[in-house]
Amino acid sequence: NVDTKWWKEAVVYQIYPRSFKDSDGDGVGDLKGIISKLDYIKSLGIDAVWLNPIYASPNDDNGYDVSDYRAIMKDFGTMEDFDLMLKEMHKRGIKLIMDLVVNHSSDEHEWFKQSRSSRDNKYRDYYHWWPAEKGKPPYRWSFFDVNSDAWKYDAQTNSYYLHYFSQKQPDLNWENPKVREDIYDMMRWWLDKGIDGFRMDAFQFASKDTTWPELPKGYEKNIIKYYGVGPHLHDYLQEMNKEVFSKYDIMTVAEGAGSSPQDAMLFVDPARKELNMAYHFESVDIGKHLSDFGLIKYKAIFSRYDKEFKDKGWLAIFLANHDQPRMVSKFGNDSPEFRTISSKMLSTFLMTMRGTPYYYYGDELGMDNIRFNNINDYHDLDTRNKYIALKNKGGDLEAFLEGEKQTARENGRTPFQWDAKKNAGFTTGTPWLKVNPNYTTVNADQQEKDPNSTLNYFRKLVQLRKKNPTLVYGKFELIDENNPAIFAYTRELNGEKLLIVLNFTSKNASVKTGINIKGAKVLMNNYTTPSKSKELRPYEAVIYQL
Numbered sequence: 001n002v003d004t005k006w007w008k009e010a011v012v013y014q015i016y017p018r019s020f021k022d023s024d025g026d027g028v029g030d031l032k033g034i035i036s037k038l039d040y041i042k043s044l045g046i047d048a049v050w051l052n053p054i055y056a057s058p059n060d061d062n063g064y065d066v067s068d069y070r071a072i073m074k075d076f077g078t079m080e081d082f083d084l085m086l087k088e089m090h091k092r093g094i095k096l097i098m099d100l101v102v103n104h105s106s107d108e109h110e111w112f113k114q115s116r117s118s119r120d121n122k123y124r125d126y127y128h129w130w131p132a133e134k135g136k137p138p139y140r141w142s143f144f145d146v147n148s149d150a151w152k153y154d155a156q157t158n159s160y161y162l163h164y165f166s167q168k169q170p171d172l173n174w175e176n177p178k179v180r181e182d183i184y185d186m187m188r189w190w191l192d193k194g195i196d197g198f199r200m201d202a203f204q205f206a207s208k209d210t211t212w213p214e215l216p217k218g219y220e221k222n223i224i225k226y227y228g229v230g231p232h233l234h235d236y237l238q239e240m241n242k243e244v245f246s247k248y249d250i251m252t253v254a255e256g257a258g259s260s261p262q263d264a265m266l267f268v269d270p271a272r273k274e275l276n277m278a279y280h281f282e283s284v285d286i287g288k289h290l291s292d293f294g295l296i297k298y299k300a301i302f303s304r305y306d307k308e309f310k311d312k313g314w315l316a317i318f319l320a321n322h323d324q325p326r327m328v329s330k331f332g333n334d335s336p337e338f339r340t341i342s343s344k345m346l347s348t349f350l351m352t353m354r355g356t357p358y359y360y361y362g363d364e365l366g367m368d369n370i371r372f373n374n375i376n377d378y379h380d381l382d383t384r385n386k387y388i389a390l391k392n393k394g395g396d397l398e399a400f401l402e403g404e405k406q407t408a409r410e411n412g413r414t415p416f417q418w419d420a421k422k423n424a425g426f427t428t429g430t431p432w433l434k435v436n437p438n439y440t441t442v443n444a445d446q447q448e449k450d451p452n453s454t455l456n457y458f459r460k461l462v463q464l465r466k467k468n469p470t471l472v473y474g475k476f477e478l479i480d481e482n483n484p485a486i487f488a489y490t491r492e493l494n495g496e497k498l499l500i501v502l503n504f505t506s507k508n509a510s511v512k513t514g515i516n517i518k519g520a521k522v523l524m525n526n527y528t529t530p531s532k533s534k535e536l537r538p539y540e541a542v543i544y545q546l
C-alpha cells in the first residue's frame with residue numbers, strides 16, 4: 001500500500017547552466033550548450049533536470065537576482081533556445097524543473113524600480129520599506145551583506161528596504177496579495193509552456209513578521225529558526241497550491257524546510273496540500289568535513305528525519321549542490337588514491353536512501369574542490385563579501401582563504417570536465433570561472449571508455465534504483481548506529497530486503513549487522529576485485545539482496 005508517485009521514483013540531475021557547456025565561446029555555459037549535451041544527460045538514466053535560474057538577471061548572485069521572470073538571461077540565450085531545449089528534453093523523456101526565486105527579486109526588476117521611485121507608487125508595497133523618520137529599523141541579519149545588515153537606506157524616498165540576501169536582492173512583500181497574484185500568474189505561464197516543476201528557492205524565508213520584533217539573543221546561531229517559519233508561510237504555500245500546483249501534474253520541492261523534521265513535515269504532509277518534497281540543511285550545515293563532525297552524528301540526522309517521514313511526506317536527498325563544496329571533498333576523500341572509490345561510495349549512498357536523490361553535475365565524474373589560493377579567483381559574492389567584511393575588521397585573511405578551500409560555494413561551480421582538450425572542452429573562449437586543473441585526467445571522455453569509471457558506476461546505480469521499488473519505497477532502518485566508520489542500513493518492501501554497507505573511511509573497517517549475508521546476492525560493489533577479508537575495504541560500498 002505504497003503511495004506511488006513519479007517524482008518519488010525520479011532521479012534528479014542538477015545542472016548549473018553557467019558551467020555546463022558553452023556553445024558560443026563567451027566562456028559562459030548556455031542553453032544551446034545544454035541542448036548539445038542532452039544525449040549525454042539521457043545516457044545517465046536520470047529522469048529530471050533541475051536547472052539553476054536562467055531568467056534575465058544582472059547576475060549579482062548568478063541568476064538568483066531576477067530582473068525579468070519571463071525572459072531568458074542574455075548569457076544563456078533566448079526564449080527560442082529555451083523552447084527548443086524543453087522540447088528536446090521531453091523528446092528524450094527528461095523532465096525539467098525550474099528554479100523559482102521569489103523570496104526576492106533583483107533591484108533591477110521593474111517592480112523594484114517603480115517601488116523605490118516614490119512612496120505612493122503603486123508598486124511601493126511590493127517590497128518591505130521602513131521610513132527613515134521612524135529612526136533605524138529593528139536589526140535584521142543579512143546573508144550576503146558586508147555589514148550583515150539586511151536594511152539598506154535608499155535616499156530617493158528616505159527609507160530603508162529589506163534584503164535578506166545581497167543589496168541587489170530586495171525581499172518581495174508576500175503580505176501583499178498583488179505580489180502573490182503576479183507571481184502565481186508567472187508560475188502558470190511557465191507551467192503552461194510545459195515545464196515539470198519548481199524548486200522553491202529560499203522560500204522558507206518568504207513570510208516575515210512585519211511588526212518587526214527584535215531578534216532574540218543568539219539568533220545568529222540558528223538563523224533558520226527565526227527566519228524560516230514566518231507567520232503566514234504555510235498560508236502562502238497552501239494558496240499557491242490551490243492557485244497553481246493543483247492544476248498541473250508537477251513536482252515541487254522546497255529549498256530549506258525549517259529547522260526540524262517536524263518543521264519539514266509541515267511543507268510536505270500531503271493532507272496539507274503544499275509541496276511534494278523538501279530538502280533540509282541539517283546534513284550539510286553540520287560542519288566542514290566528515291572528519292570534523294563524524295559519521296555517528298551524520299547518520300543520526302538521516303535516521304531522525306526518516307523516522308518523522310516513515311508514514312507520510314517525502315524528502316529530497318543530496319550531498320552537494322551549487323551552494324556546497326563538492327561531495328567527494330566534504331564527505332569522501334579527494335586524494336588521488338581514494339577520489340574514485342569514495343565518489344562511487346557516496347553515489348551508492350545517494351541512490352539507496354529513502355527520498356528523491358538530487359545528483360549534482362560533475363559528481364558522476366568525481367569532480368572535486370578547486371581550492372583557489374587567491375581571492376581574485378573567486379567570483380561569488382558570498383566569498384568576496386565575507387572577505388571584505390573580515391578585511392574591514394582586520395581579521396585573519398590567510399586563515400579565511402584556507403577555510404574557503406574547503407567550504408566556498410565556487411568549489412562546486414567550476415566548468416564541467418568534458419574531455420582533456422583545452423578548457424576541458426567546456427568553452428573555446430576564456431571560462432568565466434577557472435577549470436579544475438585535474439581535467440586532463442578527470443573527464444567524461446576518458447570515463448566513457450572505462451567500464452569501471454565513476455561515470456559508468458553511476459549509470460549502473462541509477463538503473464538499479466529504477467528497477468528496484470524497494471530502493472524507492474522500502475522502509476529504511478539504520479544498523480550498528482554507533483559504528484564510527486560504517487553507514488549500514490536495510491531497505492525493505494513487500495518481503496524484499498536489501499542491505500547497504502558503506503565504509504566512510506580510508507581504513508579497513510567492520511560492521512555488526514546481525515544479518516547473515518551468506519547466500520545473499522551482491523547487487524553492487526564499488527570494488528571490482530573480490531574481498532579477501534570480512535572487513536570492508538577503504539570506502540567500500542556493497543548492496544546485498546538478502
Ligand code: TEU
Nearest residue numbers: 061064101143165201202256322323382
Ligand atoms: O540559497 C538560500 C540559502 O539558504 C543560503 O543561505 C545558502 O545556504 C547560501 O548558499 C549560504 O552560503 C539560495 C540559493 O541556493 C543560493 O545560491 C542563493 O544565493 C540564495 O538562495 C539567494 O537566492
